[in-house]
Amino acid sequence: MADITRNRSSGLAFAIASALAFGGSGPVARPLIDAGLDPLHVTWLRVAGAALLLLPVAFRHHRTLRTRPALLLAYGVFPMAGVQAFYFAAISRIPVGVALLIEFLGPVLVLLWTRLVRRIPVSRAASLGVALAVIGLGCLVEVWAGIRLDAVGLILALAAAVCQATYFLLSDTARDDVDPLAVISYGALIATALLSLLARPWTLPWGILAQNVGFGGLDIPALILLVWLALVATTIAYLTGVAAVRRLSPVVAGGVAYLEVVTSIVLAWLLLGEALSVAQLVGAAAVVTGAFLAQTAVPDTSAAQGPETLPTAQDPAPQTGSAR
Template identity: 30%
Template sequence: MVERSTLAGIPPWTMGVASMFLIQLCNALSTGLIASVGPAGTAWLRLALGAIVFVLIARPPLRLIRRADVPALLGLGIATGAMVAGLLAAMERIPLGTAVAIEFLGPLTVAAVRSRNRRMLVWPVLALAGVLLLTQPWQGGVDPWGILFAVVAGTGWGVYIILTQRVGDRFSGITGLSITFPIAAVVVAFVGVPQVAGNLGLPTLLLAAGLALMSPVVPFGLEMLALRRMTHTAFGTLMALEPAIGVLLGLVLLQQVPTWIQVIGVVLVVAAGAGAQRGGIRRPSSNGVTAGLDVPHE
């Protein structure tokens, strides 16, 4: 009753926007941490501290894990690690908005392919055209490693969506994350811990803890609240704004000024993301997990 009365006057779409804003704000603010402990070190700190929070909030239901659940749980943990570490590594080399737009190709392609409608494939193609306008490879200044890392992040996000459905069908709420985030932290530790070693002080640890709360802990809660009052199609369409938010925060916080051609590229990516929601929806399972772009992400 308290939750309903408190949130009744708050439009649910504002929670979705706030979630995306916090995720991209966290990414933008991570640049300082990347400079001190490297992208892999930053990814490991965020994942490890986020894992601790999830374990404290929801005890991992280890007794409920069946042998058939292990591949999906391990895969989701690896995908989560690739998504976070890949994006941060890309941000070290290319602008935030460009990295997010390339990453967005992952879930966008999943939504189009899983719709079983060939006409839906036009949306990833449109988004790819937008990415080309963002990266402008014809100018010869493209950082191939930055693009590759963003593709890794996008691949991780796409796999994350698919496996989240399977894990969500077995574990409700955030209990699945209390299992998969520790796995992600362990996976990224192999490359993250060497970067952090010798560079971890109290200020760095406090900054990493704040960033871990900023994303994914608080955004996940906001997305859960928004999904209670919005259709999944509407929420998925709203999520298409994320690349634009990345560009905006890159401009304001990192002084990454896009050209007018790059702005057109962002518009194409956003339009493709909104269009893909017309057919990329899965009916909710018993635990409320859906397909498409409307899945909580890091």
């Protein structure tokens, strides 16, 4: 299959859509947790719902099981199951804000891997953008509030960051020869199986899903929120995220991904009444600025080549590199 041209315009659009979709998961999941569901149960329902929605797609792409089984297994184990499992394990030992900050060091790990291991030059804009986004994220989650240095908890949070980094790297690895629908559908199926061992869905209070829950001042059926989590915050979020990495690069898409945290906090303020402090507002501005700087690291090839033009074998490799 022909290679996919790096394209800043469409890639940025997909990256923003992915961040918005992922960012809405927290505020939508919160009413379900408040209604009595365990956070790990909500996570399992979210991933299992996506797997159910994508089951026909998995059947359609069954040949991918033979051609790229390692990629599908890795995607299910690390990005879709590993991040969730390690994050929930971390927040049982360290504050949520600290765990979230460490988890979102994933794009920084991608940048370090690209520069130090693969020895591919990384633009100053991408480096500055990711660094600024990390600082802004620290303000957003108010990391200075109540830090407890639990070594095991920090290691678990770092493991979540490593799994998040593999999301960007694996998405870039398969950018030219594997359909994103195949990767996401089988990734969701594998993640559901793995998370079932931790979440033990047979202990889930299923009756809560038949009730209404408070959301944004309204009584909403819990099942509607669950469908939103599975369809928008998981299926669409991952699909647009993979499309973004394929058109940008792991480093740049990772920088834009910090918009997820901004989206989550702003929606929590609008829908759940969770007020933003001055420090959080400053942090949100820093995250947006960092994401903008990161995305400027990719040259816009659409103007020179046209949206349908594909690179030839003589074209130089993109400066930000791919993970192949």
